[in-house]
Amino acid sequence: MDAGTVTFARRTTKAVHVGSVQVGGGAPVSVQSMTTTKTADVDGTLQQIYALAAAGCDIVRCTCNDRDAAEGLARIVPRSPVPLVADIHHQYKMALAALEAGVACLRLNPGNIRKPEHIKAVASECRDRGVPIRIGVNGGSLDPELYEKYGGRVTPEAMVESAMRELAYFDEVGFDLVKISVKASNVPLMIEAYRQLSEATDHPLHLGVTEAGPLPGGLVKATAGIGTLLAEGIGDTIRYSLTADPVEEARAGRMLLESMGLRERKNVDLIACPSCGRAEIDVIQVAEQAQAAFGERELPLQVAVMGCVVNGPGEARDADLGIAAGRHRGHLFVKGQNVAVVPESEMVETLVEWAEFISEHGTEAALARVDTEKARAEAERDRAALLDEKGDDANASEAKVDVIRKL
Ligand code: SF4
Numbered sequence: 001m002d003a004g005t006v007t008f009a010r011r012t013t014k015a016v017h018v019g020s021v022q023v024g025g026g027a028p029v030s031v032q033s034m035t036t037t038k039t040a041d042v043d044g045t046l047q048q049i050y051a052l053a054a055a056g057c058d059i060v061r062c063t064c065n066d067r068d069a070a071e072g073l074a075r076i077v078p079r080s081p082v083p084l085v086a087d088i089h090h091q092y093k094m095a096l097a098a099l100e101a102g103v104a105c106l107r108l109n110p111g112n113i114r115k116p117e118h119i120k121a122v123a124s125e126c127r128d129r130g131v132p133i134r135i136g137v138n139g140g141s142l143d144p145e146l147y148e149k150y151g152g153r154v155t156p157e158a159m160v161e162s163a164m165r166e167l168a169y170f171d172e173v174g175f176d177l178v179k180i181s182v183k184a185s186n187v188p189l190m191i192e193a194y195r196q197l198s199e200a201t202d203h204p205l206h207l208g209v210t211e212a213g214p215l216p217g218g219l220v221k222a223t224a225g226i227g228t229l230l231a232e233g234i235g236d237t238i239r240y241s242l243t244a245d246p247v248e249e250a251r252a253g254r255m256l257l258e259s260m261g262l263r264e265r266k267n268v269d270l271i272a273c274p275s276c277g278r279a280e281i282d283v284i285q286v287a288e289q290a291q292a293a294f295g296e297r298e299l300p301l302q303v304a305v306m307g308c309v310v311n312g313p314g315e316a317r318d319a320d321l322g323i324a325a326g327r328h329r330g331h332l333f334v335k336g337q338n339v340a341v342v343p344e345s346e347m348v349e350t351l352v353e354w355a356e357f358i359s360e361h362g363t364e365a366a367l368a369r370v371d372t373e374k375a376r377a378e379a380e381r382d383r384a385a386l387l388d389e390k391g392d393d394a395n396a397s398e399a400k401v402d403v404i405r406k407l
Pocket residue numbers: 273274275276277278279280306307308309310311312315
């Protein structure tokens with residue numbers, strides 16, 4: 001099977017609209033993050049929201065923990081480039097205030113807003129305004145009664161029951177614009193809770209590993225939990241909860257979805273060889289320079305940085321564009337075909353220039369603008385010279401194997 005045609009079948013869920021973004025019902029999986037500013041700081045919060053949107057975030061959540069935050073939201077909502085969700089804990093009146101401010105969705109934690117009359121008052125108001133709610137169950141703040149019922153432990157069953165109890169209150173007032181999350185910091189627990197939840201309801205699910213922690217461990221834990229579920233077709237919207245700049249959360253979410261073929265590529269997908277004894281450049285350094293140069297540019301291409309011209313163009317022949325080093329020169333190739341030779345110092349800027357050209361005019365036009373035969377001949381000359389210098393076994397693996405055999 002062609003790798004490009006492999007897809008993950010997604011579970012069917014109801015559609016809910018968070019402002020302009022559809023969640024569930026077959027919509028693309030969306031990326032969420034949360035601001036870390038005081039919501040009362042309108043300019044600071046908007047700045048972070050814009051940075052998140054630029055990094056690929058579709059929906060942003062802001063805390064609404066007091067009256068100043070609610071007033072901030074009233075000023076932020078009309079200027080936000082993406083729909084906003086108000087995060088509500090403990091005080092149901094803050095949910096009503098956030099609705100007044102015009103947010104596109106609420107997040108309620110059933111573990112800390114527990115009075116049925118408060119829950120139903122918020123759900124009724126959301127029903128009348130057509131605003132959805134995320135039931136955000138969190139393993140760390142599970143309803144104490146459920147915690148006791150399940151033996152003083154947080155279990156998948158307890159988290160699912162917490163969500164289903166909240167849903168039952170919503171049902172009583174005829175409200176069903178609902179997304180649900182059952183996050184835990186323990187990855188196997190979180191995976192099992194979502195599996196059980198997906199059997200119990202067809203409301204769209206918001207995936208996350210809560211308090212995943214700083215990089216790189218947080219990234220690994222969140223990817224293990226979210227990626228596993230997405231591969232099983234579970235999940236309609238995701239958030240990486242990292243102890244880092246929230247822009248990293250948005251980038252990670254976007255990259256996960258793009259790498260799993262669940263979202264169209266938006267920015268450059270930079271691949272690079274791991275480097276070896278053949279490398280003619282410091283691959284790590286050049287790849288980092290290229291990453292910084294591409295930044296958030298909207299160039300939906302796969303770009304390769306390869307350490308040598310001996311194997312690089314072949315190993316990265318599926319990339320839209322790449323560069324391979326050889327004898328102090330950079331050999332540029334498009335879909336595996338050599339197109340230009342540039343001094344080593346110009347490798348990164350040449351990559352950016354060609355990426356912009358391909359993004360605008362396409363691969364055929366890029367190949368048509370140069371004499372590919374001349375570039376191929378030059379690459380072949382450098383390749384042959386390197387093979388001459390280093391031989392077939394640049395890593396001296398075979399010599400080592402010989403020694404081992406003689407031990
Ligand atoms: S052979 Fe060349 S392209 Fe492959 S890992 Fe080594 S340096 Fe990189």
